[in-house]
Amino acid sequence: MRPSQALRLWQQVLLSQVRENEPDLTMRQTAILLTIYLDPPPHTVRGLAARLNVTKPVITRALDTMGALKLVSRHRDELDKRNVLIRRTVEGALFVERFGDGIVAKAHELPI
Amino acid sequence: MRPSQALRLWQQVLLSQVRENEPDLTMRQTAILLTIYLDPPPHTVRGLAARLNVTKPVITRALDTMGALKLVSRHRDELDKRNVLIRRTVEGALFVERFGDGIVAKAHELPI
């Protein structure tokens, strides 16, 4: 893949996301969402903050927003009640799946 | 490209963007930026709003933000002074180039 193709792909995917009024997540939120859905659980606020090199409140707020959108859910860890475990949801899985399919579709439409 | 690969690529690119404290643009802003740098000029507020299916103030505000970051610049059209022409900048070109290279690099690191 050449940089010009990569940029064009990125543009096309973003354009379709924006145009179709998908939830307007920030770059950070999207990074968090994909990490939750691609990296193996368990996911904690602290772990995500470390993985993204951001502060914990950033994760907390992102989870608030994505929780309201039903893209993720929070559950208190029963073994260590200080922890909050972030879990995937059906809606979130569908959203991520749709997103991945969108990328592949746009990649196929690209000129060579 | 399979959806799982596409998602993994997207995650890796977003993670590096977030971690390296690159300008935290929204999805809309990124879509606007890439459109300015990939689609042929001239670019106007109205044209970008139509291309992204958003309102004009969205474009105006995004240009304010990205203008402050020196990623784009605005110039009044001398032929039709109602228009504002959006132009590329050296900083913006470097940013976009770096972004494209980043995608390619992450693509190469991906498992098959």
Next chain:
DNA sequence: GCAAATTGTTTCGCTTCCGTTTCAGTCCGC
């Protein structure tokens, strides 16, 4: 020449995000 249309910006009230700091709840070593 002048009303109507077009373009981009501004304003309004509201929501969301930011970094920093502080707080409440929980666990652990002693």
Next chain:
DNA sequence: GCGGACTGAAACGGAAGCGAAACAATTTGC
């Protein structure tokens, strides 16, 4: 037990985003 360490959330002031509507500046049509 109990003080210190740890985890996630809440509070705070400030910045920036949103949609809708109103706005100046400019061009166009008659």
